[in-house]
Amino acid sequence: MANIWKPSLQQYVADLFKREQFTSFLDIGCGYGKDLKYFKEQFKSIPNCRFVGIDKLERAISSACENYSRDGLEFYTMDAADGLNFSEESFDIVYSMNVMECIKDKLKHIEEIYRVLKPGGQAVCCHCDWDSVIYNGENKEHIREILNKYSNWKQPWMDDADSWMGRRLWGVFNSIKIFSGEVRIFNIIETDFSERSKGWDMVKEIGYMVQAGVITKDEYDNFVCDIETASRSGEYLHVRPIYIYSGVKI
């Protein structure tokens, strides 16, 4: 595949972890558990390292358990907005990807992350800035409108939505001064519109807005047609910036 976003996002994030202190890892909003499985593989040389994933979606946790429990990963159904049901100082690393926007009380959530982290533990919180996602195509206004509707779409499983969550990550963590951190951006840049690409996944997700009544089928078809035309003519480009806050508990 001709995608040019190498090394992968997961690898980029894995390289940020402070390995020497790392014997327990929590993934908040782990979904179907793919990231956790990846990190477990990456760090298999660390003995007795605990990898725990939580998500409020029961079907995601059932699937994660079915696929990965035998690999020693732990999964629990839990709503992080109600607090993290772990005792204090349980984890060396707390990680999340594209979850923070769904949680209404973000400061309370960050305090919970702080509470369950061991002294000197690390929070690695990643979030796409949905308002900065781009697709190239012919009809600028239409693409803009569809992407705008997608970034503002609060899906049924979300308690909150914020299309600026990526750029706000730094601010929400930094405002309460309980972590010493920094912010980075990983850009996913794709020139290939193919089934295994992020751009393809997102076009599929945008399609769910038709069923939800947010856009019409015609609007969606026109959008897809524009993207496919760009792909055929060699002009396709999809860029998705992932903001990454990495902070140490102080």
Ligand SMILES: C[S@@+](CC[C@H](N)C(=O)[O-])C[C@H]1O[C@@H](n2cnc3c(N)ncnc32)[C@H](O)[C@@H]1O
């Ligand atoms: C966009 S998905 C990201 C999944 C996974 N982190 C990934 O990157 O593939 C967001 C996930 O967060 C979960 N989620 C949303 N709000 C949550 C909450 N309050 N507590 C726990 N999980 C939540 C959703 O169920 C969903 O699996």
